[in-house]
Amino acid sequence: MTNIAFIGLGNMGGPMAENLIKAGHALTVYDLNKEVVEKVVAAGAQSADSAVLALSNANIVISMLPNGAIVKSLFTGKNGLINHINDDVLVIDSSTIAADDARFVAQACKAKGISMIDAPVSGGTAAAQAGTLTFICGGEADDYAKAKPILEAMGKNIFHAGSSGAGQVAKICNNMLLAIHMIGTAEALNMGTRQGLDAGVLSEIMKASSGNNWSLQVYNPYPDVMPNVPSSNDYYGGFMVNLMSKDLGLAQELASKSHSPISLGSAAGQLYELHKYNGQGGKDFSSILQMLQES
Ligand code: NAD
Secondary structure, three states, rough: OOEEEEEEEOOHHHHHHHHHHOOOOOOEEOOHHHHHHHHHOOOOOEEEHHHHOOOOOOOEEEEEOOOHHHHHHHOOOOOHHHOOOOOOEEEEEEEHHHHOOOOOOOHHHOOOOOOEOOOOOOOOHHHHHHOEEEEEEEEHHHHHHHHHHHHHHEEEEEEEEEEEOHHHHHHHHHHHHHHHHHHHHHHHHHHHOOOOOHHHHHHHHHHHOOOOOOOHHOOOOOOOOOOOOOHHOOOOOOOOOOHHHHHHHHHHHHHHHHOOOOOOHHHHHHHHHHHHHHOOOOEEHHHHHHHHOOO
């Protein structure tokens, strides 16, 4: 059993924390939103009144937060956690943030003798619930080895991508590809159904053909083709348009830094920005299909 402080219990962090409890770890949790805290407390966690108070007795600190500004402020801001964490504690940040932000926080931790790895995840809320996430880690090999058994309670595939920040680079490459194939899948389904095809039948055909991809397999954007996916729940409960838009902004930054052409990634970024500014930022990213249906 390991004592774990877990900060950020949203769509992803909540079920991840619950899987750690199921694996026998002792969790002290904190989130700004009391409602999500109550759910994880009902599953067996202790709650703390602040992130600093969640640290007491922790051997591991895990954060799962919306963006880099929040992660930086939590760890390195005024009265940041790095001023309170013991130097034998390992910090695992699973939020999706810029590689530079991850390196900044890891450096600040290192200056205090604290180890940190970036460990963003792929797989969505269903994988978070099932404990089958993919973790993509960046950091020292020893710290990765220490984190691995903990991550195995929440995930099925655990990768060491390289040094600090490498997990975030790999994660952003993946999410840019995800956005592109989700939009492509939505365009194909919209065009096919406008020609009178049934969305379920067309999906089965493409799944068994060369258009097969993850969006078709486990996250169909067309309502009621699949149970238990956001499109069958009015596009709520998954990976928000706001977050996908953030990730495509991070992809644009990485592309500029590395002089990499990302024509489709940039186009995907513009479509998600438009969808967000149409007031759809809180919906799941598969709702891009609705934007196509309305045009
Ligand atoms: P979410 O908005 O559902 O959850 C974030 C939680 O952080 C919220 O409960 C919020 O109250 C809490 N929070 C914000 N600021 C805080 C602070 N200062 N202290 C404590 N708690 C704070 O987001 P999510 O969908 O769980 O995503 C979390 C991260 O995981 C993001 O970086 C996202 O890009 C990434 N991610 C999400 C998915 C997905 O499918 N949802 C998949 C892979 C990666």
